[in-house]
Structure formats: structure tokens, C-alpha cells
Amino acid sequence: MQDLESRLKATIRDIPDFPKPGILFKDITPVLADPKLLRATIDHFAELYAGEHIDVVVGMESRGFLFGAPLAMELSAAFAPARKPGKLPYDRISVSYDLEYGSATLQLHSDAIKPGDKVLIVDDLLATGGTAEATCQLVEQLGGEVVACCFVVELTFIPGRDKLGGRPVQSIVKF
Numbered sequence: 001m002q003d004l005e006s007r008l009k010a011t012i013r014d015i016p017d018f019p020k021p022g023i024l025f026k027d028i029t030p031v032l033a034d035p036k037l038l039r040a041t042i043d044h045f046a047e048l049y050a051g052e053h054i055d056v057v058v059g060m061e062s063r064g065f066l067f068g069a070p071l072a073m074e075l076s077a078a079f080a081p082a083r084k085p086g087k088l089p090y091d092r093i094s095v096s097y098d099l100e101y102g103s104a105t106l107q108l109h110s111d112a113i114k115p116g117d118k119v120l121i122v123d124d125l126l127a128t129g130g131t132a133e134a135t136c137q138l139v140e141q142l143g144g145e146v147v148a149c150c151f152v153v154e155l156t157f158i159p160g161r162d163k164l165g166g167r168p169v170q171s172i173v174k175f
Contacts, residue, residue, distance in 0.1 A: 004040050008173045011037060012153065026153050026175065028124050032066060041172065042067065045150050046074035048170060052147050055117040056080050058139060060131050063124035067152060071122055080112035082135045093141055097134040106131065108138040115143030126151040126171060129163030136167060
């Protein structure tokens with residue numbers, strides 16, 4: 001884990017003033033460009049949750065898809081995308097939530113989770129926790145059990161973990 005954490009820290013690049021002035025964006029695209037590092041990241045999460053009998057992995061739009069889909073394959077689980085409005089074609093449920101600069105909505109197909117499904121939520125980064133909490137609410141509205149929320153990066157100077165109400169949280173890199 002320590003080696004993976006240091007490899008990720010050395011690879012994730014900082015982009016100042018993106019998407020707006022004063023924000024230091026943690027860019028994971030160099031991780032995606034390194035097949036061995038990407039594989040090691042997916043393998044790490046797969047090892048953590050191999051014994052949990054995960055039924056569905058939910059990834060949040062859009063970078064959560066990049067880690068969630070291959071992780072679902074490794075866990076022999078279904079993958080369900082949590083998307084912004086207007087992106088899912090079938091019957092869906094929605095949750096709106098507040099951001100530091102406005103509000104947003106996430107949706108999930110109404111048949112993505114069955115009552116009793118064990119669900120793992122995945123995204124690239126945990127900051128304020130609003131998107132992850134909204135995703136947990138979607139899963140729970142459909143009767144799923146959130147086993148954990150996992151992230152490649154966690155910004156520990158923002159209390160996003162607290163927003164998740166005591167649900168288990170795993171992250172590899174902390175800034």
C-alpha cells in the first residue's frame with residue numbers, strides 16, 4: 001500500500017486555478033496513462049473488497065466510471081453509473097444536493113440496485129462528500145446496502161468523510 005500510495009502521489013498532477021481561481025485540482029489522468037499503476041490501483045480495491053460479496057459497484061459521473069467499471073469486473077459484480085440529469089435513458093430516481101457553489105442532481109436507473117444488494121461506491125476523489133452522500137442516498141432509496149465508499153484520493157483538509165455519516169470510507173492517497 002505504501003508503495004502504491006507514493007507511486008500515485010508522484011503521478012497525480014496539480015493543476016492550479018482549475019476549474020476556477022483558488023482551486024488546486026488533483027488530476028488523475030496521468031494515472032490512467034500508466035497501465036501498471038492503473039492496474040495496481042484497481043487491484044488494491046479489489047483485494048480490499050474481495051470477501052465482501054459485492055453485488056453492484058456504483059461509479060459517479062464521470063471519473064468514478066474509470067475506476068468503477070474495471071473494479072466491478074474484478075469483483076464479478078454489476079456496474080451502475082450514477083449520472084447527471086438527461087444522461088440515463090430508462091426509468092430513474094434522483095437526488096439533489098448542495099455544492100459549495102450551487103446545487104447538483106445525480107440519477108440512477110431504478111433497476112440498477114435490487115433490495116438487499118451489497119453496493120460499493122467508487123470515485124476518483126473525496127472532497128466535500130456531497131456527490132458521494134447523494135450516491136449513497138440513491139443506493140439506499142432502492143434498498144441497497146452501502147458496504148463502503150472508496151476513493152483514489154481524499155482531500156483531508158475538507159471534511160468530506162464526515163458527510164458520509166459513518167459509512168466506511170477507504171482512500172489510497174491523502175492530501
